Amino acid sequence: MAEKPQTCTFSHEYLEDFTANVFVHFGIPQADARQAALVLSASDLRGIESHGVARLLAYVELLKEGLINPRPNLKILRETPSTAAIDADNGLGLVIGPRANEIAMEKAEAVGSGWVTVNHTNHFGIAGYYPLQALERDLIGWAMTNSSRMVAPLWGAERMLGTNPIAIAFPGDEEPPIVIDLATSAVAFGKIEMADRKQQELPLGWAIDKTGVETSSPAAMMEGGALLPVGSNRDRGGHKGYCLSAMVDILTGVLGGANWGPFAPQFVMRHRVAERDRTVGKGLGHFFGAMQIAGFMDPAEFKTRVDDWIRTFRATKPAPGSDGVLIPGDPERASEAERREHGIPLVMPVVEDLRQVARISGVPFEAE
């Protein structure tokens, strides 16, 4: 008997069609379902598997329980020429994100910049998706979101903040764009899970246990411990990671009128019991920005300058034992080129999740 494969590989088009059909099954209009599928696919293509179709079952469970509104009416709560606050009517984050980002981009095209907070929403995929849309219109795009609690503030012993990412991108001319997309935690939760499965120790600086002490045990983090913010501890700048995470939480959750900090809702159904005892707003919060490059500099000149920046940094003297300095976005772009050609490899637990999605939705899914 042949050994079971570790992964199954699918074309991104196949996964996009499957995902879109699943969303349509739950009453999401065709165009929105396609948009949502593209956001998830962008994540798988760029090698950030944790935020791609690996999350489809979680979205489906929420849709099935009626906990996400398939046909939201976005409401603009406040507006100036360059800002807006939106209530997303509990729509799917993968649909809401692109719509809110569109409003930021339209404002930027009208008056130079646009800044949009969103509440009453949920997970919007990878933050990096949104500034990539802005690039196509000669805009510098920003995106942030808060998320369910996972990270301890410096000198805290409990989860109070999400991994709260920041994304921004800058176009080159001959060079590819610089794409920055970083969680403000020292490490992604997925790395803890992976170490746990492989029974490996964690490097110190990633996590604390439930008493607040740094731990190298993945299980100790997962059982009531927390991730640390980037910088890890006071010596290495853990206060800076905490400050950045706080900044994201305040712009998205507090300013947006969403839940913030420890009150941010859990994404996955089976975690929902762990929620805190009060709500302080509606859903999760996002923050989008867009700035016209031409509002500051001729876009052609800017792109030439970005090319020069990229070439100068690539030519940095490399540290011993390394392949030298990368440009932000390099690994994701390499992944995307590979996966557009050769397909997206999914690990078997994700394939199993998609089979379950197929059973729930009746949308056929083929995996041999």
Added chain:
Amino acid sequence: MAEKPQTCTFSHEYLEDFTANVFVHFGIPQADARQAALVLSASDLRGIESHGVARLLAYVELLKEGLINPRPNLKILRETPSTAAIDADNGLGLVIGPRANEIAMEKAEAVGSGWVTVNHTNHFGIAGYYPLQALERDLIGWAMTNSSRMVAPLWGAERMLGTNPIAIAFPGDEEPPIVIDLATSAVAFGKIEMADRKQQELPLGWAIDKTGVETSSPAAMMEGGALLPVGSNRDRGGHKGYCLSAMVDILTGVLGGANWGPFAPQFVMRHRVAERDRTVGKGLGHFFGAMQIAGFMDPAEFKTRVDDWIRTFRATKPAPGSDGVLIPGDPERASEAERREHGIPLVMPVVEDLRQVARISGVPFEAE
């Protein structure tokens, strides 16, 4: 014979008057000189001594050599309702920063937000000064600047980026504001200098030597080595610190039309020989932002929500051996309260610098 004092203490008003008079001596108009003195004083009051009057001699040397323009005419190079690009005419950063920030704030009051790049400038003091100005007008202010090279990108073996700070602030109602002001390096250069003077080892994660290897020797960092970005190495998220530093460099230097990366000019005269072989713009670059709180949410409601955030985070279960979670800006505010009442203690090398400033300028300075 009595032991020499380790510090001399001065009232902030005395230092502000001295500083303003020195700047007037070099042809800076009275109001600008006073503004510049207030920016330096804010730094000393908030306990960030490295950016206060400790830098006065460096500014004076540049003014004396005619390398700073005492009466700059700011030129708006490009403008939209919510953006502007400014050529600062080689004015003193301490004068230019407040003026450019004012333009950002005026645009925010007019159309919801304002974003301003500045080139042809030099050091503007602490980044945190600028969002504090915005708070007084119910604006959320942002400030960034690039600076002379000191930090290696992840997997690089040479200095390519400045310590490139990011600052932003949010007002509370009954609670004091949340003030975030962080360099994107793992640690300030001042801590390396201090360890060198005290002949102490550095923690790993702060610095590399001139071959690109992590070092615990302050001298090895100072002699051709570099600081590391926040996160330090790949395991702990050094790529994130590098990305943040790159973001600041591109928004300030590349987008602003200033020098960027390794080409950012040196601040201190005696370091000027170390400059790179080409210029890629004018002077240093800054980036200021301001957003109307009312563009997103009723300001009173926002401040109440910030109060709730602050109280919730203060109540975080504390890590063992710590005093618990601080709110960003707490240490600086405590310092300011203490120093407004009891004065600013200056270490003797700084007092010696000020005596030299007095000799150069003829402005009397009293230190017993």
